[in-house]
Amino acid sequence: MNRVIDRLGLKEPRRALALVVLAALVARLIALDVRVAHWDEARVGYWILHTADTGWWEYRPIIHGPFVQHVTRWTFAVAGVSDFTMRLPVALIGSALPATALLFRSRLRDVETIALGVILAANPLLLYYSRFMRSDLPLAAFAFVTLGAIVAAIDTDRRRYLHLAAIAFALALTTKENAVLYPVSWLGAGTLVVLSRLAADHYDGGDPIATLRSWVTATRRRAWAWRRTLLALPFEILAVVAFFYAPRSPEADAGLFSALADPTLLPGVLGQATVGATGELMDLWLSPSVRGHAYAPYLAHFLVVLAMASAGTAVLAVLAVRWQPRPLVTFCGWWALSGVVGYPYVADIKAPWLAIHVVVALAIPAAVGLLAVVERFRAARIERRQLASVGLALLLVFSGVFAVASAGFTTYHQPPDGFNVVAQSGQPGGDIRPVLQDIRAVAGHNDGTDVLYYGNLSFRDETWANHPPAPSDWFNRLPIPWYTERANATVDSVETAEGLPTNPPPVVIAEGRDRAELAAALDGYAVREEAILIRGGRRTIEVFGFEYHLGGKTFAFFIDRDALEAATAGRDSAPP
Structure with missing residues (x-):
């Protein structure tokens, strides 16, 4: 087997991940239109058709960001209107997601990079919502690219990754309002990682204050070296956000394209796309009425969804945090924990798609955990520790079988089973x-x-x-x-x-x-x-x-x- 892998060059991450992306594409496109539209898909699709007919569009926070609305309308114009083409843009983004593992290559071994791509392709929850016209999967994908590009920029000192991070984060902002929660989670997770490193330095007899000063000095020097690039990033983000959020109108004196033809209209259109959209977002999603529910039932539902669709990913991630507590692994562990605690609070309904934002955080620790289990399994066999060997082997088998069985039950079982918690209640259960x-x-x-x-x-x-x-x-x-x-x-x-x-x-x-x-x-x-x-x-x-x-x-x-x-x-x- 190893000889076959070597001959095909599959130990090289780019070649291996190309095959993973191809497999992910097939898994997402096959029978993409077999499922009847969910309520959310139907309402957004209905309004997209009216936008295409009238040329009129403006941001409405109740149907989230404009990315899916605009891109799907363009897809309809090119490929026709159907359930397949409605879901196609999200399916393509979900298929490309495994390739983002390459951005973390500087922090992962080659085999861990490949494992990360496999998890992003095969996780049942990511698979299901890659076949669903909704903004959560694109948001998670763009946010993951943002984080990976930042890591790559720091590790390689290549400024082009900063431009990628800016564009990816701008696209994340155009998908859904909870995009702003990602940097909040990252800031909290990063702070905890820094504090834990300083505490470890103290217990090892070092000087944590001197260590902190050296980090601050290095960060300041890097920022000064990158100053021109950093100054350009806000304008890149603004351009992308304004393009997507700007209103569209068939009238000659309103909307984005009228403003491009008549620059005197541009300030008003930009104001609507930025300040106006932010105000509408805050009026709806920061209202206390949105979160007027008991916390415990929402948390229980969230955990049930993770258990049904991502138990293997979660178990491997926990093992990685325990066995391989590298800074990136620990960072993602805190990031995932903040999502588990936070999303049941900010949710307005019991929405299984919110668990996507925890799964992408678990993906890197799960990849590291998967390889850690394999290595411990090999060590257990060599040292004849039969009990440990059997346990680790069962864990590996469980992870693979669980992913396949869960994906089959939640994604390809049509019409969906009534107890499929991954399919939110607005999914028709009959064959209509x-x-x-x-x-x-x-x-x-x-x-x-x-x-x-x-x-x-x-x-x-x-x-x-x-x-x-x-x-x-x-x-x-x-x-x-x-x-x-x-x-x-x-x-x-x-x-x-x-x-x-x-x-x-x-x-x-x-x-x-x-x-x-x-x-x-x-x-x-x-x-x-x-x-x-x-x-x-x-x-x-x-x-x-x-x-x-x-x-x-x-x-x-x-x-x-x-x-x-x-x-x-x-x-x-x-x-x-």
Whole structure:
């Protein structure tokens, strides 16, 4: 085996990581569109389509940063609109993430660098959310590049890495608001590492004050040598942030491109992209109401997600902190711990995607821990310590099997299992693709309304949903609006059965509890009820006397048989 590895040159990190990236790309692109859109994917995708149609866009903190919105719109323009193309930009970023291991090469051995790339490619949580149109994976990737570029700049004294760090951090700021938590965590982790080094110096009989002074002097000299580069970095960050956050408008006297044509408009547009966006962010995400929840249940949910999708990574990281307490390993350990403690507090919902920001912090210690286990396993075999040898072998097998099994259960099991905690509750648990195909078939074959929403899914004016914030009842429809908008279906709604038109449209959608009420009024319609949340119905789990309630929801889809038959016949008889 070692001869094969040597011949292929896989001990060289760049060649090995190229194969890892290729494998990551295949794992992320295969069946990328098999999963029905999550509520978050659907609402953002819906508004991206309206931005593409109207040319109008402005920052709304409730749907997070503009990076995914703009990049996905450009992808739609090039490759068409589908679930696949919606998720493609994030999938490509997730596929490239293992290559970032090369930035830490100065602090890791070659084999540890390769192991880091493998963990970033194979971790089940990173895999799942690389196949999901959401900003957390891009944020984690850009932040990881930022840290790696800073480490590479310090270790190699190459200033080009500082430019990479600035651009990567600027892109991180365009993805999601919690990007600002990364430097806070890094500052805290770095401070603890410095204090621990000074304490160790003191216990070893050294002079910690002299050591600290030498560090400060070296840092000051490096900063002075890099002064021109450091002065340029804020402008690079500002340019990227302004480009993404600046409003877009089809009007000739507003928006980014109007300002580029008329420089007198530039101050106002830059103000909206920076000060204005910051103000909106603070008004929403720093509001106490966002964090108005009990801490313990959110922490428990966070730990359950890590246990299901990243137990192997976490165990190996803990072993590295214990066995290989290098500064970088310890730094990442404190960084990960701050995320475990902090994210359940700042979260507005029980969001499994937040665990991504802890997993990337655990990745480097896990890579070091993986190699430490291998080395100890070899040593145990040589010294005939059978118990240690068996234990370490089981740990290695557990890590690999757990990653594969967890990825299969959480990512490729379709429709998703109701107890898949990695799939947040807004993920439909039923197979609604046949219904969506029927809706697409009948859309456009009717002179009036194609799709009618009923009951709690109704509101007065459909145009209110074209831009955020949308009416609260519109969110009850998700993820269906993403699919009806793609099909160019005309949509309307009624609140009661008495409001149904004499000739109802070919598709009527209601909550499952309204199925019986509508069935009597919709003669000639086939009905199908599917889970629109991860679980179709409510469940209660009892553990040691404690009850945990799991919500559920279904939609009843009524399809006019005659309209569907006519649309299908017309499609089948059309010339190729």
